[in-house]
Amino acid sequence: MAVVEVDNLRYRYPRQTTLALDGISFTAEAGEFIGIVGPNLSGKSTLCHALIGLVPHFYKGAIGGRVVVAGLDVHATPVAEMSRRVGLVFQNPFTQITGAKLTVYEEVAFGLEYTGVPREEMVPRIEEALRLLGLWELRDRSPFALSGGQMQRLAIASVLAMKPQVLVLDEPTSQLDPSGTREVFEAVAALCRQGITVIMAEHKIELLAEHADRLLVLHQGRLVADGTPRDVLSRAVRGELENEPAPAPPVTEAAAALGWTMPEGGFPVTLDEAVAVGRAVMAGDSGADSR
Amino acid sequence: MRVSLYVPADTWLHRLDPMTKLLMAAAGVALTFVLARIESGAVLWAIFFTVLGTGRVLRQAGSVFAGVGIIAATFLIVQGLVHPTNATPLIILGPVVFYKEGLLIGLRLALRLYNILSATLVLVLATNPADLTEALVRRGAPARLGYVIMSVLQIIPTMVAQSAAIADAQRSRGMETEGSLWVRVKAFLPLMGPLVTSSLIATEERALALEVRGFGSSARPTFLKPEVRPPHAGLVRIMCVLTLAAGVAGRLLLGW
Amino acid sequence: MSAQRKTSPWSMQFSTLTIVLIPVAIGINYVGKLIAAALKLPLWLDSIGTVLAAMLAGPWVGAISGAANNVIFGLTADPISFWYLITSIAIGFVVGYLAFTGWVSSFGRAVALGFIVGIVATVVSTPINVILWEGQTGNVWGDALYAYLVGNGWPIWLASFLDELVVDIPDKLATVIVSYLILRALPERLASLFAGGRDQVERL
Ligand SMILES: Nc1ncnc2c1ncn2[C@@H]1O[C@H](COP(=O)(O)OP(=O)(O)O)[C@@H](O)[C@H]1O
Ligand SMILES: [Mg+2]
Numbered sequence: 001m002a003v004v005e006v007d008n009l010r011y012r013y014p015r016q017t018t019l020a021l022d023g024i025s026f027t028a029e030a031g032e033f034i035g036i037v038g039p040n041l042s043g044k045s046t047l048c049h050a051l052i053g054l055v056p057h058f059y060k061g062a063i064g065g066r067v068v069v070a071g072l073d074v075h076a077t078p079v080a081e082m083s084r085r086v087g088l089v090f091q092n093p094f095t096q097i098t099g100a101k102l103t104v105y106e107e108v109a110f111g112l113e114y115t116g117v118p119r120e121e122m123v124p125r126i127e128e129a130l131r132l133l134g135l136w137e138l139r140d141r142s143p144f145a146l147s148g149g150q151m152q153r154l155a156i157a158s159v160l161a162m163k164p165q166v167l168v169l170d171e172p173t174s175q176l177d178p179s180g181t182r183e184v185f186e187a188v189a190a191l192c193r194q195g196i197t198v199i200m201a202e203h204k205i206e207l208l209a210e211h212a213d214r215l216l217v218l219h220q221g222r223l224v225a226d227g228t229p230r231d232v233l234s235r236a237v238r239g240e241l242e243n244e245p246a247p248a249p250p251v252t253e254a255a256a257a258l259g260w261t262m263p264e265g266g267f268p269v270t271l272d273e274a275v276a277v278g279r280a281v282m283a284g285d286s287g288a289d290s291r
Numbered sequence: 292m293r294v295s296l297y298v299p300a301d302t303w304l305h306r307l308d309p310m311t312k313l314l315m316a317a318a319g320v321a322l323t324f325v326l327a328r329i330e331s332g333a334v335l336w337a338i339f340f341t342v343l344g345t346g347r348v349l350r351q352a353g354s355v356f357a358g359v360g361i362i363a364a365t366f367l368i369v370q371g372l373v374h375p376t377n378a379t380p381l382i383i384l385g386p387v388v389f390y391k392e393g394l395l396i397g398l399r400l401a402l403r404l405y406n407i408l409s410a411t412l413v414l415v416l417a418t419n420p421a422d423l424t425e426a427l428v429r430r431g432a433p434a435r436l437g438y439v440i441m442s443v444l445q446i447i448p449t450m451v452a453q454s455a456a457i458a459d460a461q462r463s464r465g466m467e468t469e470g471s472l473w474v475r476v477k478a479f480l481p482l483m484g485p486l487v488t489s490s491l492i493a494t495e496e497r498a499l500a501l502e503v504r505g506f507g508s509s510a511r512p513t514f515l516k517p518e519v520r521p522p523h524a525g526l527v528r529i530m531c532v533l534t535l536a537a538g539v540a541g542r543l544l545l546g547w
Numbered sequence: 548m549s550a551q552r553k554t555s556p557w558s559m560q561f562s563t564l565t566i567v568l569i570p571v572a573i574g575i576n577y578v579g580k581l582i583a584a585a586l587k588l589p590l591w592l593d594s595i596g597t598v599l600a601a602m603l604a605g606p607w608v609g610a611i612s613g614a615a616n617n618v619i620f621g622l623t624a625d626p627i628s629f630w631y632l633i634t635s636i637a638i639g640f641v642v643g644y645l646a647f648t649g650w651v652s653s654f655g656r657a658v659a660l661g662f663i664v665g666i667v668a669t670v671v672s673t674p675i676n677v678i679l680w681e682g683q684t685g686n687v688w689g690d691a692l693y694a695y696l697v698g699n700g701w702p703i704w705l706a707s708f709l710d711e712l713v714v715d716i717p718d719k720l721a722t723v724i725v726s727y728l729i730l731r732a733l734p735e736r737l738a739s740l741f742a743g744g745r746d747q748v749e750r751l
Contacts, residue, residue, distance in 0.1 A: 010751045014743045052503055056748040058563075059740070064751030075748075080508035088503040095496040098504065099570075100441035102421060109515040114434060116510030119517070126515075144449075158504065359627070362685040369683055369690055373697040400680050404627070411621070411629070435566050436615075442570035443619050450574040454582060468586060475586040480725060482582050487599070487729050490571050492737055498564040506563050 002027035003165055003197045004051065008065035011046060011055055020046045021055075022221040024065075028199060028214075030165070033192045035208035035229070036201040038218030044201035047218065048170040051199065052086045053079045070165045084115060087159025089169040093151035093176075096158075097143045104146070105130070105139040108158050115162070129161040133187050149180025153187055160191070167191060169200040173207075185211060206249040209233060209269035217241060234266035295420050295444055296351060296412075304346030304417040308520045309426040311527050312414045315342070318531040319410025322538045323403055329395065331538075331547040332402040338534075339409035348416035355408060363401035370397035420444055425514060434512045438501075446490075454486050556605045556647035564740065565604045572596030572612040573619060579722075589688070590718045597635060598642050598664070598726040602651055603741045606643025613639040630675055637671045638664055642723070651727055661723035665716035672715070673708045682707030689714040 004027060011021040021043050028034050036044050049055040053074045056063040067074040070085035090096050101107040108126045117125070130136045133153040138146065143154060152172055159167065169188065173181040181204065189211050192198050202208050208215060208229065215232040217225035225232045225241055233248040235241055237256040248256075248267075251274045255267045260277045268274040299305070304312070322335055343349045370393040371381075377390035414423075421441060428437040461481055462468060468478045541547035575596030583592040597616060601609020613635030621629025641664055645651075650660045676682050682703045683690050689710040696706035730738075 012751065014746060015739055049499075054499055054502060058499065058502060060743050060746045060748050062749035062751045078507060079502045080505045083503050083505040083508075088499075090496065090500060092496060095493055096500040098438075098442075098501060099445045099497070100438050106515060111504035111506075113512050113514060114510075115505035115508045116513050119513055119515065122513070122515055144445075155500075162505065361687075365685060365687070365690050366680060366683060369694045369697075370681060373694050374681070375697070375703070396681065400683075403679070408627070435561070438566065439569045439573075439615055440619055442567075443573045443615075446570050446574040447577050450578050451581065454578050458582075458585075472588075475588055478586055479582060479588065479592070480728065482586075483579060483595070483725065484729055484732065486578060487575050487595070488732055490574065491568075491599070491603075491733060494564060494567045494571055495737065495740060498562075498567045501567065502563050506566075 003030050003070055004028035004199070005066070005068040006050075007067075009047075009050060009067055010064040011050060012062045013059060014061045016061070018221075020221050021050065024221075024223050026216060026223065026226055028166075028197050030197055031192060031195045032214065033189070033198045033212045034200070035212035035215045036199065036218060037203070037205060037208065037215055042218040043221040044218055045170050046221075048088060048168050048199070048201055050074070051166070051168050052088045053077060053082045054088075080115065083111065083159075083164075084162055085164055086166045086168060087156075087162060087164040089152070089155045089159060089167070089172050091171045091174050093148050093155060096155040097151065102142060103140050104135060104143055104154055107143045107154060108161050111158060111162050125161045125163065129157040132160065132190070133157040134183075147180065148176050149183045152176060152180065152184055156184070156187060164196070166197045166199065169198070169202075171201050171203065173202065173204060181207070205233075205247060206251070206270070209249055209252070229269045230262065230266040233269050237267060296355070296415050297419055298348050298351050298416050299419070300347050300417070302346050302417070303523060304342065304348070304413070306521045306523075307417075307527060308518070308524055309414075309418050309423040310430070311520075311524045311531075312418050313423070313426075314528055314531050316410045316414040318535045319413065320407055321535060323406040323410065325535075325538050325542050326547055327542060328547055329399055329402065331541070332399065332406060335406055336402060336409060339406065339413065342413055343409065343416070346413070346417050348412070351416055352409065352412050355412060356405060359404060359408065363404055366400040366404070367394060367397035370394065370400065425516070426518070428512065429514065429518060435506075438506070450486060450490060453489075454482065457485055458482055556644055557607070558605070561608070565608045568600050568604055568608060568741075569612045569615055572600035573616045575599065576616050577620075579725075590721050592718065592722055592725070594635065594638055594719075595722050595726050595729075597639050598722055599729060601639045601643035602646040602726060602730050603738065604643075605647060606640045609639030609643035610636045611639070613637075630679060631672060633675065634668050634671045637667050638719075641667050651730060654724075654727065657723055657727035658720065660727075661720035662716065664723055665712070665719035668715045668719055669708060669711045672711050673704070676707050676711060677704060682710065684710050684714060686710075686714045 006027070007025050009021050009024040010019055012019050024047065036047060038044055046055055050067055051069055051074070056075065057079050063075060069082065072082060072085060074082060098107060098110050101110055105126060108129055109122060112122045112125065127136070130139055133156055135150065135153055135157055138150065143151065146154060173184050176184065185207050188198055188200065212229055214227065215225070215229050216223060217232060219242070225235060233252045236248045237252050249269060251271050252267050252269050255274050255277065260268065260274065260281055262268055262273065262277060268277050319339065326332055326335060340349070343352045371389035372393065374390070374393035374396050377393045379391040380388045381391040381394060382389040424437045424440045428434050466478060466481060467474050469475070538547070573596055576593050579595040580591060580593035583590055597609060597613040600612040614632055617628045617632040617635050642660065645660055645663065650656050676684055683693055692713055693706045693710035696709060697703060
C-alpha cells in the first residue's frame, strides 16, 4: 500500500489570488526515493510543507483535495501528531537548530521530549540516529559549533529519532559545499535502503538522477511530469515538457546531442550510464569502420 | 559572552537541586520584608555572605553588589537630605545637611536592596539555568515556557555578536557613533533596525522547524536526564523553613 | 464561505510562531538596552522587543514577552528587574490592545501611543518604587528631581510619580517610535503571517 497518497491537492496562501498548488496527485511506496524538481517559486517548498501539514495548519489559507501520509489524513491531523510519521528537513541548517539545547545529543532529544517519548526509549533512539548520520563522535559539541553539512545531518538525525516512515527534505543541500552535499545524499540513500520513503526537493539534478527512483516536475504549482529520471529527463531534452521547467543534466544533453540511447529506450542520465552506452556505441562504430 | 551569571563549580550549594535553592531564595526575599530593624537586616546579610562564600561565588556576588553601589548611595544621599521625618542633623557640609533619620532610612533601603540581591544570587550564581528550567517544567510549568527561557539564553549572545558585526559595518561606512547627543540618537536606528528585522524574519523558519519536531504536541513532556536530589537537600529545606519561622516569630514577639 | 470572521485582539491562542517571537522580543529588548548604553543615550530603550511583539501578535503575547523578559533577567542577570514585572506586562497589554485598534496606523498616532505608554509605565512603576525604595527610581536625573520636590515638602507619592515620569515619557516615546519605524519596514508577508495566526483554514 502507498505510504503517501496525494489526490488533487489544491492550495492558496492567505491574501493571495492564485493557487500555489493546483491539482497535484501522486503516490509514493515504502522505500521509494522521489525527487521534486522545478524552477524557483514553482511550489516545491509548498508541496513539502503540505506533506506534514504545515500547509494548511501553520500557514492557514485555503486547501482542497486529500493528502494521506502513513494512514493519517494530513488535513485533519495536527502537525505535532504528523511529526511522528513524517520528518521534514529544511534548507537553512542554522534555523533548524532549536536553540534550546546545549549539545548535539540533547538537540536530538528535543522532539522526543516534547512528544512525551519515555526516557528508556529515548536513549537508544538517539544513539541509533546519531550513529546512522555519523555524528556519534560529535555528540557533546554545541550544535552551533558544527559545519553546515554536519548541522544538516543533525537536522536529519533529529527528525529520524522520531522514527518517521517518510522523510521530506526541502533543498537540503542548497547552502552546503560539495562535500556537505555528498554527506547528505549518502545519508539519505542509506535511509532509503532501510525502507524509509524519501521525498526531496532539489536543484542538483545530477545527484537526483543518480539516486532517485522517480522525479516529479512542478511548474507554477502544477505537476507536469511524473516518472523515472530517465523517462522525465529524456522528455526534457526532447523539449516535450511545456515551458521546459526541468533542465536535464549535461550528460543527458550531450548524449541526446550524440543520439546515444539506452537499450531500453530514453537517454542516459548519469555519467556511468553514459559511459556504458558510449562504450557500446563506440564498439559498434569501430566494428562497422573496420569492415 | 554569557547572559547568565551562573558559575559552574562543585560545592554543597551547586550540588543542591534547583528547587531547594529556589526555596532558599524565596525564604530570603520573604525575610527581607519580614525583618524591620537595621540590625536584623545586617544579620540576614551576614547569613547570605556565609552561604555565598561557602558556595564559592562570593567574588561574582561582589561584582554584582558593586554594580548597584550607585543606587545604594543615591538612597543614602536623597533620604538623608529630604526624608519628611528628618529632624536631627548629623553631618553638615556647608549648606548641605544630612539628617540621622533619613540616613537610617536610606541605610535600610540599601540593606534591603542588597538582601534581595543576595537572596536571588544564591539561586542564580550556583544553578545552571537549564537545570532550573527543567525542574520547573517537571513540576507543571508549561514546556513552552521552558523553551522560551532556554532560547533566550542562547539567542542573546547570538544577537549581541550580530549587533557588534553590524556596528563595525556601519562604522566602516562612515556612520558616526560619537559626538553630540543628536548624532548618537541618529545612530541608534541604523544599528538596531537591521538586526531586529532579520531576527523577526527568522521567526518563521524557526517556528516551522519547531513544529516538525512536535513542539505543538499536547502530550506531557518527558525528560532525557533523570532528576537527582542530593541527600543534604532535605536538611537545607528544613533549615530554610525554620529560619523563616524564627524570623516571623522574632518580628512579631521581639520586634526584630 | 461566510464573511471573514472578526477576531478579537484578546484571543488567547498561542501558536508556535508567537512562542518563538517571545525569546526574540527579549533579545531585542536586551540589545536595545546595550546599544543605547554604548551610544551613551540618556534613555533605557529596553522594551523595544516587548512593544514590537505586542504590535505584531497582540496584547497577550506582548504581556507575556514583557513578563518573561523581567522574570528571566531577574533570575539570571539582574535580580531587581524582577520587581518591575508588572510594568512590562502593562506595556505589553496597552501596546497590543491599542495597536489592534489602529494606533500604529500612522506616525502621528504612534507618537500619541508613545505618550500613553509612558504614562501607563509611570502609573504602574510608582507604587513599586514607593514600596521598595521610598519612591526613588535609582535614575540620577529622576532622583534629583525627587530630592528637590521632597525637600520642598511635596508628598512622596507625587514626587515619586514625577521622578518616574520625567524618565519614562522620553524613553517610551523613543521606544514606540523606533518600534513603529521597524514595524513599517517588515515584509508584508511576515506581518500577515502573525496577523493570520488566528484565521481559520478554508476549504477549496
Ligand atoms: N508564506 C507565503 N505567503 C504567500 N505566498 C507564498 C508564501 N510562500 C510561498 N508563496 C508563493 O507560493 C508559490 C510557491 O512558492 P514555493 O513553494 O516557495 O516555491 P519553490 O520552493 O519551488 O521555490 C510562489 O508563488 C510564492 O510566491
Ligand atoms: Mg523553496
